[in-house]
Amino acid sequence: MTTSNRREFLRVTAGGLTLAGLVGRASAAGAEATIRPGGHDVLLVVDVQNCFIPGGSLAVNGGDEIVPIINRIAPAFRNVVLTQDWHTPGHVSFASSHPGKKPFETVQLPYGTQVLWPDHCVQGTEGAALAPGLSIPHAELIIRKGYRQDVDSYSAFLEADRKTPTGLGGYLRERGLRHVYLVGLATDFCVGWSALDARKAGFAATVIEDATRGIDAGGSLAKAWADMTGAGVKRIKSADIAV
Numbered sequence: 621m622t623t624s625n626r627r628e629f630l631r632v633t634a635g636g637l638t639l640a641g642l643v644g645r646a647s648a649a650g651a652e653a654t655i656r657p658g659g660h661d662v663l664l665v666v667d668v669q670n671c672f673i674p675g676g677s678l679a680v681n682g683g684d685e686i687v688p689i690i691n692r693i694a695p696a697f698r699n700v701v702l703t704q705d706w707h708t709p710g711h712v713s714f715a716s717s718h719p720g721k722k723p724f725e726t727v728q729l730p731y732g733t734q735v736l737w738p739d740h741c742v743q744g745t746e747g748a749a750l751a752p753g754l755s756i757p758h759a760e761l762i763i764r765k766g767y768r769q770d771v772d773s774y775s776a777f778l779e780a781d782r783k784t785p786t787g788l789g790g791y792l793r794e795r796g797l798r799h800v801y802l803v804g805l806a807t808d809f810c811v812g813w814s815a816l817d818a819r820k821a822g823f824a825a826t827v828i829e830d831a832t833r834g835i836d837a838g839g840s841l842a843k844a845w846a847d848m849t850g851a852g853v854k855r856i857k858s859a860d861i862a863v
């Protein structure tokens with residue numbers, strides 16, 4: 621290293637330290653947003669529907685609180701896909717379709733154990749509509765799921781028989797979208813299952829934690845986070861996204 625090179629090196633290093641100090645202060649104040657979504661990233665907004673917010677038939681606590689958070693970060697994503705839970709009347713996942721059964725009990729179906737729910741998100745009803753105030757005009761696709769009478773679908777990728785694709789995986793792949801950022805309802809069902817299936821299908825997956833809320837039936841929320849962490853799903857906060 622020549623003397624002038626060394627002087628330049630020291631100057632840059634000193635500058636770097638000053639910058640690091642500033643960044644450190646910003647992050648101590650909680651103001652550091654490090655993630656800038658790009659052309660291979662997609663925001664997947666799961667089931668932000670009337671049924672799942674307070675006042676709805678399968679209300680998730682605080683479900684309405686995520687709407688302004690999602691509205692704030694959505695413009696940072698060039699690509700946004702929404703999902704809608706979209707059941708037939710008398711759907712197999714409804715407790716009302718199983719005489720003697722109550723919501724949150726289970727039944728055995730040909731594809732395995734099914735949790736039974738209050739009637740919710742019936743096709744074309746007000747309950748199935750997107751939550752009021754959700755504002756993502758540039759969203760490109762709405763994937764509907766759970767529309768077959770005898771099969772539920774928590775996941776946006778694969779129905780509950782675990783073999784029928786919704787088409788979302790193919791759509792994302794064809795469009796070169798590789799990293800799925802998930803928000804919406806509910807953390808421990810549709811968001812969690814979608815994140816796990818995204819990983820299984822070879823996508824990177826990140827849940828934006830404060831833009832989700834859980835149902836938490838019988839420890840399901842802790843289990844969902846453990847399963848997601850084990851599968852390599854990342855967990856961030858909305859403040860980490862540069863908007």
Ligand code: VGL
Pocket residue numbers: 667672705737774805806807808809810811
């Ligand atoms: C959901 C239960 C039943 C969800 C949908 O969106 O998480 N949960 N149907």
Ligand code: ZN
Pocket residue numbers: 705707713737740741766
């Ligand atoms: Zn459902």
